[in-house]
Amino acid sequence: MTRTRPDLSTAVLPMGEVLRSSAPLARLTERLRESKAMLATIASGLPPGLTSHVRPGPLDDEGWSLLAANAAVAAKLRQLVPRFDELLRAGGHRPGAIRIKVEGR
Numbered sequence: 001m002t003r004t005r006p007d008l009s010t011a012v013l014p015m016g017e018v019l020r021s022s023a024p025l026a027r028l029t030e031r032l033r034e035s036k037a038m039l040a041t042i043a044s045g046l047p048p049g050l051t052s053h054v055r056p057g058p059l060d061d062e063g064w065s066l067l068a069a070n071a072a073v074a075a076k077l078r079q080l081v082p083r084f085d086e087l088l089r090a091g092g093h094r095p096g097a098i099r100i101k102v103e104g105r
Contacts, residue, residue: 034093035059039066041091042084050076055103063097074102 035056043051053073057065066084068074077084077100088095 031059035064038064038088038091038093038095041093042087045080045083045087047076057099057101061096063099064095065099065101067101067103069103071102074100 035058038059039054039056046054050073053069054077055067057067059065066077068077081098081100084098085095088098
């Protein structure tokens with residue numbers, strides 16, 4: 001007896017369609033976009049050479065996280081939080097609390 005495999009090609013949807021069709025995934029996608037936009041907004045406030053050591057982190061109802069490559073970068077970012085807050089507000093963002101986290105911790 002030969003078993004045939006079901007045709008899964010009709011069940012496969014493009015990722016973009018899946019993300020748009022699911023409300024929770026659509027919200028997650030929008031928060032990811034917003035987090036990246038917020039990093040772009042504060043980029044002018046980052047010291048030269050620091051940009052490559054900072055990544056956008058989670059954005060939630062309480063605030064936004066910036067991910068630092070190491071503790072030294074995190075310490076510098078913490079000093080700059082008031083400036084980041086100004087830049088974000090001027091750019092039309094409402095960040096709430098700005099949290100600085102070291103990646104991997």
